[in-house]
Amino acid sequence: xxxxxxxxxxxxxxxxxxxxxxxxxxxxxxxxxxxxxxxxxxxxxxxxxxxxxxxxxxxxxxxxxxxxxxxxxxxxxxxxxxxxxxxxxxxxxxxxxxxxxxxxxxxxxxxxxxxxxxxxxxxxxxxxxxxxxxxxxxxxxxxxxxxxxxxxxxxxxxxxxxxxxxxxxxxxxxxxxxxxxxxxxxxxxxxxxxxxxxxxxxxxxxxxxxxxxxxxxxxxxxxxxxxxxxxxxxxxxxxxxxxxxxxxxxxxxxxxxxxxxxxxxxxxxxxxxxxxxxxxxxxxxxxxxxxxxxxxxxxxxxxxxxxxxxxxxxxxxxxxxxxxxxxxxxxxxxxxxxxxxxxxxxxxxxxxxxxxxxxxxxxxxxxxxxxxxxxxxxxxxxxxxxxxxxxxxxxxxxxxxxxxxxxxxxxxxxxxxxxxxxxxxxxxxxxxxxxxxxxxxxxxxxxxxxxxxxxxxxxxxxxxxxxxxxxxxxxxxxxxxxxxxxxxxxxxxxxxxxxxxxxxxxxxxxxxxxxxxxxxxxxxxxxxxxxxxxxxxxxxxxxxxxxx
Numbered sequence: 001x002x003x004x005x006x007x008x009x010x011x012x013x014x015x016x017x018x019x020x021x022x023x024x025x026x027x028x029x030x031x032x033x034x035x036x037x038x039x040x041x042x043x044x045x046x047x048x049x050x051x052x053x054x055x056x057x058x059x060x061x062x063x064x065x066x067x068x069x070x071x072x073x074x075x076x077x078x079x080x081x082x083x084x085x086x087x088x089x090x091x092x093x094x095x096x097x098x099x100x101x102x103x104x105x106x107x108x109x110x111x112x113x114x115x116x117x118x119x120x121x122x123x124x125x126x127x128x129x130x131x132x133x134x135x136x137x138x139x140x141x142x143x144x145x146x147x148x149x150x151x152x153x154x155x156x157x158x159x160x161x162x163x164x165x166x167x168x169x170x171x172x173x174x175x176x177x178x179x180x181x182x183x184x185x186x187x188x189x190x191x192x193x194x195x196x197x198x199x200x201x202x203x204x205x206x207x208x209x210x211x212x213x214x215x216x217x218x219x220x221x222x223x224x225x226x227x228x229x230x231x232x233x234x235x236x237x238x239x240x241x242x243x244x245x246x247x248x249x250x251x252x253x254x255x256x257x258x259x260x261x262x263x264x265x266x267x268x269x270x271x272x273x274x275x276x277x278x279x280x281x282x283x284x285x286x287x288x289x290x291x292x293x294x295x296x297x298x299x300x301x302x303x304x305x306x307x308x309x310x311x312x313x314x315x316x317x318x319x320x321x322x323x324x325x326x327x328x329x330x331x332x333x334x335x336x337x338x339x340x341x342x343x344x345x346x347x348x349x350x351x352x353x354x355x356x357x358x359x360x361x362x363x364x365x366x367x368x369x370x371x372x373x374x375x376x377x378x379x380x381x382x383x384x385x386x387x388x389x390x391x392x393x394x395x396x397x398x399x400x401x402x403x404x405x406x407x408x409x410x411x412x413x414x415x416x417x418x419x420x421x422x423x424x425x426x427x428x429x430x431x432x433x434x435x436x437x438x439x440x441x442x443x444x445x446x447x448x449x450x451x452x453x454x455x456x457x458x459x460x461x462x463x464x465x466x467x468x469x470x471x472x473x474x475x476x477x478x479x480x481x482x483x484x485x486x487x488x489x490x491x492x493x494x495x496x497x498x499x500x501x502x503x504x505x506x507x508x509x510x511x512x513x514x515x516x517x518x519x520x521x522x523x524x525x526x527x528x529x530x531x532x533x534x535x536x537x538x539x540x541x542x543x544x545x546x547x548x
Contacts, residue, residue, distance in 0.1 A: 022086055025097060028443075029089050030529035032335045036295035036537045037249075045222060048185040049247060049295075052224055055178035056245035056298040057542045058171045059226065063243045063299035065168065066145075067113050067233055068092035070105045076545070088540060089533055091303025097530060099447045111235035111395075116146050117159075122236055122394065128159055135159065140391055142241045143205045143228060164228060165205045172202040179226070191220050198226055211313040215288065215322045219255070223248040223292060225327065229314050230300050231390060231398055232449055238395040239388075244299035246310075251330050254291035258328075261367050262287045264421055265323075268412040269375050273490040278377040278497035285323035287371065293331045296536050305441075305450050306531050308333040309366045311373035311405070316388065320378050326370040328363070335532045336440070337362055343528045345436035348521055350475040353432045361426070361433030368409030373401065375408055380499025392499025398449035399512070400504050403456055404492040410434055411489045414482045431481050435467060435474070443522055443530045446512050456511040458518070460488050469517055 038046050064072040071093040075084060083104060087093065094100040094109050102109060110118055125146075129136045138144055138161035145167050149158040165172055176199035183195035194217060197210035207227055217223065225248070228241035266282040301307060309328045318324065337359040345354040380392040390397045413430050416422040438458050444451030461467040466477050466484040495504045514522075 019082075022082060022103060025095060025103075026082060026085060026089075028097060028530040029533040030339050030531075031535055032339065032532040034295055034331055034335075034534045034536055037293070041222075041249075042187075044185045044187065048182045048222065049249075051178045051182035051185065052222075052226075052247045053296050053538050054542070055175040055182070055226065056247060056296060057539070058175040058178070059243045059245045060298035060302065060541055061545070062168045062171050063091065063303075066115055066242050067303075068094070069114060070107045074104055085533070089303065091300070096304045096448050097443075097445060099445055112240075113233045114145075115234060115240045116236050117148050120146065120236065125159075125237065132158070135161065140237065140239055142231070142239050142390075145240070163205050165203050175226075176200070176202045186222075188220060188222075190217055191222065195224070198224075201227075207313070208315065208317065211315055211318050212322065214313070215286065215318060215325050217288070217325075219250065219290075221250050223250070223290065223327070225301065225310060225312065227313070229312055232300055232304075235395050237391070238393065238397045239390050241314075242300045244297075244301040246294045246297045246301050246327075246329070248290070248292035248294050248327065248329075251291045251293055254328075254330055255289065258289040258291065258367060260421060261371060261416075262289055264416060264419075265371060265375075267419070268371070268415055271415050272376060272408065272411070272493060273486055274376065274493040274497055278381075278493065279375070280320060280378055282323060282375070285321075287323050287374070288325040289328070289367070290325065291328045291330050294329045295331075296538050297534065298540070302534070302540070305444060305448055306332055306336065306534065308336055309370045311370040316378045319374055324374040326367070326374075328366065328370070332532070332534070333363060333366065334359070335534075339532055340440050340529055341433075341436050344439050344525065345432070347525050347528065348439050348474055349432070349436060350473045353428075353476055354436070356429050356432035357436040358429055358433055361429040362437055364413060364422075364426075364430055365406075365409060365434045365437060368412045369405045370409075372405040372408035372412060375412075376404060376493045377497040380496060382499040387499055389496050389499060392501060393496070393504055394501040396501065396504045396508055399446075399452040399456070399508060400492065400495060402450050403453035404489075404496060406434075406453060406457060407485055407489045407492055410481075410485045414485065428476075428478055431476055431478060435461075435476055439474075439522075440530075442514065442518070445514075452508065452512050455514055456508055457488070459511040459513075459515065460484070462515070463511075469521070472521075474521075 071087055075087045078084060086103060090096050093102055093104045095103050100109050112120060129139060139159060141161060143164045144161040147160045147162060149160055179195045179199040183192040186192040194210060194213040197213050201207045201210045225246040228243045231238055231241055233242040234240040265287045269279050269282045272279050311324050311326050341362060342357060345357045379386040380389045382392055393400055417424050417427050438454045441450050441454040442458055446452040446455055461484060464484040466480040467474055
């Protein structure tokens with residue numbers, strides 16, 4: 001009870017977000033149930049799933065602490081069902097579909113969310129680090145939050161880098177307990193080992209051992225994404241990771257279909273249009289591909305853009321030593337294709353090409369997208385020295401990496417067709433499905449990394465006449481697509497290889513604005529949601545939150 005009293009606030013819709021505007025925005029998100037099907041699971045496995053969900057609910061709470069504590073306070077106290085839904089969709093009080101426009105509360109949007117002090121900029125940090133080089137590693141560490149020193153301390157103010165395991169100690173300790181209990185219930189010794197290693201990592205921020213064990217898992221019946229991996233919340237340095245979780249149950253039949261892609265990963269890496277030094281060999285590395293249903297997701301996997309796949313972990317050491325694991329969320333992918341992509345294609349694309357777009361074609365593009373997150377350079381080379389690509393590129397990195405994965409993925413699909421691994425008769429289906437997916441994603445606007453990435457891709461394709469507007473619909477030039485895709489892949493791979501943040505920022509500044517023609521076309525779309533709003537069988541937040 002004490003916590004709820006402490007969290008009491010007055011919920012206020014901002015003048016810029018009226019009730020009718022909120023209704024219109026909510027209509028863009030189609031509620032879709034993601035039921036938990038426990039068929040085929042043993043009693044112990046079902047108990048294990050419950051523990052994994054409890055741990056994920058604690059990560060959801062941490063995500064809100066990173067993203068928008070005021071939004072969390074409103075979520076816990078408001079009686080307005082529409083406002084609650086709006087908060088859950090966005091994971092904050094800021095509308096992702098409208099360039100982070102504030103729709104509730106008092107505190108304005110902060111590019112650094114709650115990971116950085118208010119008003120601290122990238123330039124401020126660079127100037128500070130120049131004076132305090134001994135603090136650079138901690139300040140740029142993806143797993144620290146930054147705070148100013150206490151004003152009562154003598155001397156000039158200092159930035160403090162607080163490790164995640166200390167900043168979120170209470171929630172992480174509880175989540176670790178849930179993971180250990182889940183491990184005790186598991187009949188899969190390798191998965192149990194991973195869970196115990198991950199529980200330990202929560203308490204010291206060292207994820208290397210547990211990431212390595214996770215990639216080594218062989219066809220687990222139940223799996224788990226559970227870590228601070230992505231950097232979508234960080235618009236200051238572009239390096240701070242936010243928390244995300246997904247409970248996963250294997251889809252055996254669909255997983256078996258992906259073997260063809262795994263076989264050719266080293267060959268696609270070698271074929272990339274970038275210098276040989278910037279494409280380290282993938283020979284001998286495992287590339288696990290899992291098709292899973294996810295009955296519960298939390299943190300950055302729950303809010304905003306509803307990912308249908310993931311390529312993890314992000315640690316370049318794991319990339320170099322073992323590769324990555326690609327996970328495809330079958331229930332989320334089916335919902336996206338059927339609710340958004342195919343209906344959108346029918347309204348925006350030339351009829352015959354819209355007819356070519358398909359769920360299987362889209363899955364192929366997504367599979368190669370996730371594979372391609374692990375392709376290209378592992379590090380940037382800046383001034384003759386290796387550097388983490390995220391840190392070198394800066395805030396635009398998230399959009400750059402998403403675009404690279406898209407474009408290199410389509411490059412890879414063409415390579416597979418050219419080399420007889422996939423049938424040539426399906427090439428038009430793949431391109432049509434990819435472009436249909438682009439139309440879906442650009443509706444997010446450029447406040448979100450995937451939307452910014454695909455807006456850039458669309459404008460480049462349009463400039464090079466690989467996709468053109470005519471007679472009220474967009475049409476693909478199938479002959480030009482492979483050439484244009486290869487040229488764009490080269491550009492994006494070189495940006496990452498050189499760590500040239502200024503080049504990347506200038507590129508996106510040129511190409512990430514929606515043209516008037518497309519704006520008008522999208523405005524005329526009727527009855528197609530922007531994305532799905534998943535509804536789980538479990539509460540989003542811990543049941544006993546009010547007792548904290």
